[in-house]
Amino acid sequence: MFSFFILIYLITTVKFIYGHHVIEECVVVNNLMKVELTEDCCLNSGITCVNNHVTEIDLNQCGINGSIPPEIGKLSNLERLNLGSNLFNGTIPSEIGNLSKLKSLYLNRNELSGPIPPEIGNLSNLYTLNLSNNSFNGTIPSEIGKLFNLERLFFSDYGNIEFNGSIPPEIGNLNNLKIMIISNNNLNGSIPPEIGNLSKLEDLDLSNNNLSGSIPSEIGKLSNLKSMNLNHNNINGTLPSEIGNLSNLERMFLGNNKISGAIPSEIGNLLNLKTLHMNENELNGTIPFEIEKLPNLKELYLEGNNFDGNVPEFSKKGDHEKCQKNEECLTNYCYMNRIFSGICKEPSDSDGAIAIVYAYILYFLLFILFILLSLCYLCYRGYSKNKKKNRRE
Numbered sequence: 050m051f052s053f054f055i056l057i058y059l060i061t062t063v064k065f066i067y068g069h070h071v072i073e074e075c076v077v078v079n080n081l082m083k084v085e086l087t088e089d090c091c092l093n094s095g096i097t098c099v100n101n102h103v104t105e106i107d108l109n110q111c112g113i114n115g116s117i118p119p120e121i122g123k124l125s126n127l128e129r130l131n132l133g134s135n136l137f138n139g140t141i142p143s144e145i146g147n148l149s150k151l152k153s154l155y156l157n158r159n160e161l162s163g164p165i166p167p168e169i170g171n172l173s174n175l176y177t178l179n180l181s182n183n184s185f186n187g188t189i190p191s192e193i194g195k196l197f198n199l200e201r202l203f204f205s206d207y208g209n210i211e212f213n214g215s216i217p218p219e220i221g222n223l224n225n226l227k228i229m230i231i232s233n234n235n236l237n238g239s240i241p242p243e244i245g246n247l248s249k250l251e252d253l254d255l256s257n258n259n260l261s262g263s264i265p266s267e268i269g270k271l272s273n274l275k276s277m278n279l280n281h282n283n284i285n286g287t288l289p290s291e292i293g294n295l296s297n298l299e300r301m302f303l304g305n306n307k308i309s310g311a312i313p314s315e316i317g318n319l320l321n322l323k324t325l326h327m328n329e330n331e332l333n334g335t336i337p338f339e340i341e342k343l344p345n346l347k348e349l350y351l352e353g354n355n356f357d358g359n360v361p362e363f364s365k366k367g368d369h370e371k372c373q374k375n376e377e378c379l380t381n382y383c384y385m386n387r388i389f390s391g392i393c394k395e396p397s398d399s400d401g402a403i404a405i406v407y408a409y410i411l412y413f414l415l416f417i418l419f420i421l422l423s424l425c426y427l428c429y430r431g432y433s434k435n436k437k438k439n440r441r442e
Contacts, residue, residue, distance in 0.1 A: 074103045077120045081106070081132075083113060102126040109155070110134040117161075122147035131155040133179065138162065146171035153177040157203065160184060170195035179203040181230070185211050189231070194219025205232040205254070212236060216255075221246040232278070233257040240284075245270040256280040256302065263287065264308075269294040278302040280326065285309065293318040300324040304350060307331055317342045329353035 075090035082093070091098035097105035103124050114136035121130075122144025130148070133155040141161060145154075146168025153176055161183040169178075170192025178196065181203045189204065189212050202223070204212060213235040220229075221243025227250060236258040244253075245267025251274060260282040268277075269291025275298060285307040293315025295301075299322060309331040316325075317339025325343075328350040335358030336351070 074124055077118065077123055078103055078106065080118050081113075081121060082108065082111075083115060097129075099126075105129040107131045108135065112136065114138065116140075117142055117145075117156075119144040121145060124148060125150070127151055129153045132159065134158040136160060140164075141166055141169070143168045145169065148172060149174065151175055155179045156183070157181040158183075162186065164188075165190050165193075167192040169193070172196060173198065175199055177201040181205045182207060183211065186213070188212060188214030189217055189220075189236075191217040191219045193217065194222040196223060198225055199223050200225050200249075201228040202226060203228075203230045204234065205230045207233055214238070216241055216244075216260075218243045220244065223247060224249065226250055228252045230254045231258075236260055238262070240265055240268075240279075242267040244268060247271060248273065250274055252276045254278040255282070258282050260284055264289055264292070266291045268292065271295060272297065274298055276300040279306065281305045283307055287311075288313055288316075290315045292316065295319060296321065298322055299345075302326045303330070304328040305330075309333065311335070312337050312340075314339045316340060319343060320345070322346055324348040326350040327354070331355065333357070335359065 075088065076086050078090040078093075078096060079086045079088055082090070090096045090103065095107045095109075095111070096103060097107075104126050105128060106124075107129065109131050110133070112135065113132070116139035117132070117137055119142040121142065125147065127148050128150050129152060131153070134157070137156070137159040138161060140163035141156065143166040146166065149171065151172050152174055154172065155177070157179045158181070161180075162185060164187030165180065165185060167190045170190065172178075173195065175196050176198060178199060178201070182205070185206075193202075194217065211234045212231070215238030216231070216236060218241040221241065223229075224246065226247050229247070229250060229252070232254045233256070236255070237260065239262025240255065240260060242265040244250075245265065248270065250271050253271070253274060253276070256278045257280065260279070261284065263286025264279070264284060266289040269289065272294065274295050277295075277298065277300070280302045281304070283306065284303075287310030288303075288308060290313040293313065296318065298319050301319075301322065301324065304326040305328070307330065308327070311334030312327070312332060314337045316337060320343065322343050323345050325346060325348065330353070332351075332354040333356060336356055340346070340349075
């Protein structure tokens with residue numbers, strides 16, 4: 050009988066201990082959700098609990114406001130934290146660096162501000178980091194280079210200016226990175242050559258910043274790259290010939306920069322390329338005829354440069370779907386390049402007036418031809434009638 054009471058006591062004690070952990074973690078979660086602290090958070094559809102521990106928090110688009118409590122660092126078993134598309138404000142608490150098991154962190158589309166805490170570099174198991182569309186300031190911390198398992202990185206902003214400073218060279222340590230989107234910020238400095246270490250990178254977007262300097266030749270090492278967007282920066286210098294090593298590249302956007310020199314002939318090696326934007330730069334020389342070897346090219350924007358020489362034959366084939374200046378310019382290369390050493394010129398109002406005059410002349414000639422044919426027909430009929438009449442007589 051005594052042993053039975055001991056067993057009941059042990060069971061009750063174990064339940065109390067585990068129950069205490071659940072309650073403790075739920076207090077943190079409930080505080081985050083701005084609900085009653087005594088609620089069982091594990092019953093919420095956005096919360097996942099395993100073995101009496103909170104492992105996932107998915108509160109995307111829940112309209113939650115306020116700050117992220119520092120106590121969130123106590124959720125030591127948390128693997129997924131999604132607070133995207135809410136109204137969270139304030140700074141990211143440094144305690145977030147205690148979430149050593151975290152694999153994905155989404156804080157995008159909030160009103161968070163301040164710098165990114167360097168403690169974020171402690172999240173060594175992180176696969177996805179999305180901090181886009183907030184009001185962060187300061188620089189990208191060099192500790193980001195400690196996230197060796199990171200595969201997807203999103204630091205873009207379409208509203209407030211976000212990060213400034215340069216891209217830390219430590220970003221080259223992210224050997225598993227496949228997607229890097231750091232667009233629409235105020236980044237300056239040059240693209241670090243260490244970016245060539247990202248051998249698994251498939252999507253690189255550094256558009257709409259203030260990056261300067263030349264494109265590093267090491268970018269040619271990104272053999273798995275499919276999309277590269279460097280639009281709207283202050284990148285200068287010449288295009289490295291190593292760009293021809295990007296054999297899997299499908300989309301390349303280099304428009305609105307200060308890139309000079311000639312287009313390297315090695316660009317003809319990009320046989321998977323579908324979209325090529327080099328408009329509004331300072332490119333010169335001749336357009337390499339190797340571009341004709343690009344069998345999948347559908348979009349080619351080259352306007353606003355200083356090319357000269359002969360026009361490649363592909364421009365006369367009409368096999369491109371789009372042209373920036375005119376939907377009907379598939380057979381008119383001039384619309385893809387404003388300045389082409391006199392070979393092409395910008396269409397003017399006088400050109401339209403001349404076209405109208407030619408149209409009127411054509412209509413007049415067709416009218417005269419119609420009158421002549423009608424007269425010939427009437428003469429022929431009269432002749433036929435007279436001939437039949439003479440036969441009867």
